[in-house]
Amino acid sequence: MNALSQRERILAAIRHEEPDRVPVSPRVGYFLLEYYGGDGWEHMLKAAEEFDFDPIILIGPQLPNYLYWPPERYPDIPGVKIRSEFRTLPDGTTLVGREITTPAGRLTDKSKLSTGSRFLLKAAGDVQRLEHMVKGPEDLDKVRYLLPDPSGRKFDDIKEIAGKVGERGLVEVGIYCALDHKAGALYSPNKMMEDYYLNRNFIVELLRMFHEYTMAETEDYLESGAEAIHGSWYWASLSVGWSPRIYRDLFIPLIREHVKLVHDYGAIYHLYDDGKCMPILNDLKDAGIDIIDTLPPPPMGDVNLAEAKEQIGDEVCLKGHIDLYHVIRKGTPDLIRNAVRDAIRVAGPGGGFLLGTSDSIRAAPLDNVRCYFRAGREFGRYPIN
Amino acid sequence: MSNDDLRKLAECVVQLDLRGAQSLVDGMLKEGIAPYTIIAEGLSKGMEEVGRKYESGEYFLSELLTAAAVMKGAMKSLEPYIKYEHKEEKGTVVIGTVRGDLHDVGKNVFISLLEGAGFDVVDLGVDVPPEKFVEAIKQHRPTIVGMSALITTTIDEMGTVIKSLEDSGLRKGVKVILGGTPVTEEFGRAMGADAAVNDAMAGLRICNRWAEEEAGQRGDGTT
Numbered sequence: 001m002n003a004l005s006q007r008e009r010i011l012a013a014i015r016h017e018e019p020d021r022v023p024v025s026p027r028v029g030y031f032l033l034e035y036y037g038g039d040g041w042e043h044m045l046k047a048a049e050e051f052d053f054d055p056i057i058l059i060g061p062q063l064p065n066y067l068y069w070p071p072e073r074y075p076d077i078p079g080v081k082i083r084s085e086f087r088t089l090p091d092g093t094t095l096v097g098r099e100i101t102t103p104a105g106r107l108t109d110k111s112k113l114s115t116g117s118r119f120l121l122k123a124a125g126d127v128q129r130l131e132h133m134v135k136g137p138e139d140l141d142k143v144r145y146l147l148p149d150p151s152g153r154k155f156d157d158i159k160e161i162a163g164k165v166g167e168r169g170l171v172e173v174g175i176y177c178a179l180d181h182k183a184g185a186l187y188s189p190n191k192m193m194e195d196y197y198l199n200r201n202f203i204v205e206l207l208r209m210f211h212e213y214t215m216a217e218t219e220d221y222l223e224s225g226a227e228a229i230h231g232s233w234y235w236a237s238l239s240v241g242w243s244p245r246i247y248r249d250l251f252i253p254l255i256r257e258h259v260k261l262v263h264d265y266g267a268i269y270h271l272y273d274d275g276k277c278m279p280i281l282n283d284l285k286d287a288g289i290d291i292i293d294t295l296p297p298p299p300m301g302d303v304n305l306a307e308a309k310e311q312i313g314d315e316v317c318l319k320g321h322i323d324l325y326h327v328i329r330k331g332t333p334d335l336i337r338n339a340v341r342d343a344i345r346v347a348g349p350g351g352g353f354l355l356g357t358s359d360s361i362r363a364a365p366l367d368n369v370r371c372y373f374r375a376g377r378e379f380g381r382y383p384i385n
Numbered sequence: 386m387s388n389d390d391l392r393k394l395a396e397c398v399v400q401l402d403l404r405g406a407q408s409l410v411d412g413m414l415k416e417g418i419a420p421y422t423i424i425a426e427g428l429s430k431g432m433e434e435v436g437r438k439y440e441s442g443e444y445f446l447s448e449l450l451t452a453a454a455v456m457k458g459a460m461k462s463l464e465p466y467i468k469y470e471h472k473e474e475k476g477t478v479v480i481g482t483v484r485g486d487l488h489d490v491g492k493n494v495f496i497s498l499l500e501g502a503g504f505d506v507v508d509l510g511v512d513v514p515p516e517k518f519v520e521a522i523k524q525h526r527p528t529i530v531g532m533s534a535l536i537t538t539t540i541d542e543m544g545t546v547i548k549s550l551e552d553s554g555l556r557k558g559v560k561v562i563l564g565g566t567p568v569t570e571e572f573g574r575a576m577g578a579d580a581a582v583n584d585a586m587a588g589l590r591i592c593n594r595w596a597e598e599e600a601g602q603r604g605d606g607t608t
Contacts (some may be wrong), residue, residue: 093512112512128510190490193451194454198403238445299566300566300567
């Protein structure tokens with residue numbers, strides 16, 4: 001087979017066809033920052049050229065978000081006032097208190113930002129919440145004011161970036177699910193687990209409110225030409241502690257609706273969950289997802305790649321699997337090569353496999369990163385023995 | 386009748402039924418059943434069964450957390466009646482999520498289990514630098530130090546904390562247990578820890594064993 005472009009290679013694998021070789025498409029955002037000092041799509045293309053891999057370029061989400069954006073970026077919402085106070089503590093950490101007044105009443109929260117955090121309020125999951133904004137059902141009506149109707153917005157840069165990337169990769173638009181950086185940022189996931197048994201209606205309503213927002217947001221991106229949606233569900237992971245029973249009851253129906261919307265536009269649904277997932281693989285397949293990412297092996301995850309291929313590999317494209325810590329960061333070249341070879345031999349035949357990693361590559365020896373990419377190219381050539 | 390109620394109470398914990406547990410506890414208190422009997426023969430028995438279900442894979446962290454919440458909710462009615470001089474003493478555990486890591490679900494579950502088992506726990510929170518572990522050990526004189534991490538980029542920090550304990554001359558006086566999803570026994574050995582686990586129940590068993598050994602050495606039989 002003639003060599004394919006990166007885009008052709010990735011799309012063929014997602015269609016469960018055997019391309020010229022298994023696409024090598026790990027998440028590398030942090031690595032780009034470490035290596036080039038920037039993590040934009042241009043840096044991704046630069047890295048793909050230097051290290052010879054098949055980039056899946058993630059853009060967005062782009063909508064304003066009161067929940068985790070720093071105050072200077074808050075948009076004006078009629079009737080809503082926000083007062084924020086930042087206080088630096090002697091140990092270098094920052095305490096952030098917020099008071100939000102809405103027509104339905106007042107909301108408050110307190111967070112602690114760690115020393116050297118690059119995120120500020122941007123990634124609520126990496127910020128310690130001392131006081132969650134939602135204390136109970138009485139706060140839901142107030143929170144609705146922080147989720148202005150996103151429908152009808154146009155994101156022209158999606159097509160523009162996809163055009164510039166061209167055959168050099170696949171562009172996906174990232175969307176956080178109802179829980180990730182949304183409901184889970186306002187109300188403790190631990191409490192949600194308890195409330196599932198002790199106050200279920202409240203949790204269902206909280207998730208539904210954010211899910212509707214997510215659906216509207218997704219539709220905007222699809223209307224703007226997104227050809228693949230990267231649905232982030234990692235806060236819903238079994239590794240966070242949700243049981244398969246709760247996952248099936250709370251999250252699978254939302255995933256199914258999300259996938260259907262994406263498929264209605266002819267786009268690809270890429271589900272991101274970097275934790276344990278073996279007990280729910282068939283549920284995810286039934287929900288219609290096209291790609292599952294990151295399928296971490298033990299100890300970080302629970303994935304047996306051969307079993308995953310057997311269970312869902314006929315319909316779902318598998319992505320990821322190579323352990324970031326024990327293999328890429330701490331492993332020897334032999335360990336890296338063996339892990340990559342084994343994964344490709346198990347999941348590569350018949351297509352439907354994108355070699356990746358269990359998490360975004362970072363803090364890894366450069367030689368190991370190069371070794372990983374080389375091994376992917378070396379062992380990934382079809383036909384796979 | 387009270388044995389039946391105690392069995393039902395244990396079942397409420399297993400079935401994650403807070404209202405049922407509270408109602409049974411209130412009823413038994415009115416009947417004059419000793420609070421420690423309610424705890425030991427009802428709530429704790431239920432938690433033991435929850436632990437078994439967790440280890441067998443039938444229950445997950447969500448159920449473990451909820452069972453702990455049921456136990457805590459039921460304990461509210463009991464607290465005014467508890468005579469603290471009779472409290473089971475197993476020693477102090479200083480625990481924290483290491484520097485650079487802000488995850489606390491696993492740590493909090495472990496703390497609930499430790500407290501339920503009779504340990505005093507000093508929770509240092511998340512993103513804890515090595516010097517805070519050192520300060521806390523000097524201040525609280527624990528027998529056990531626990532460190533938690535979830536993300537693979539921070540678990541090496543556990544080794545840094547252990548090195549700080551060694552440099553401060555504190556390492557020999559404490560047992561060190563590491564916990565977190567990416568943690569393996571091999572990793573624990575490489576870091577110089579006494580134990581490394583990736584599930585809270587296994588961690589509790591180890592701490593209980595250490596507490597028994599400690600009590601045996603003291604010969605005071607407090608465990």
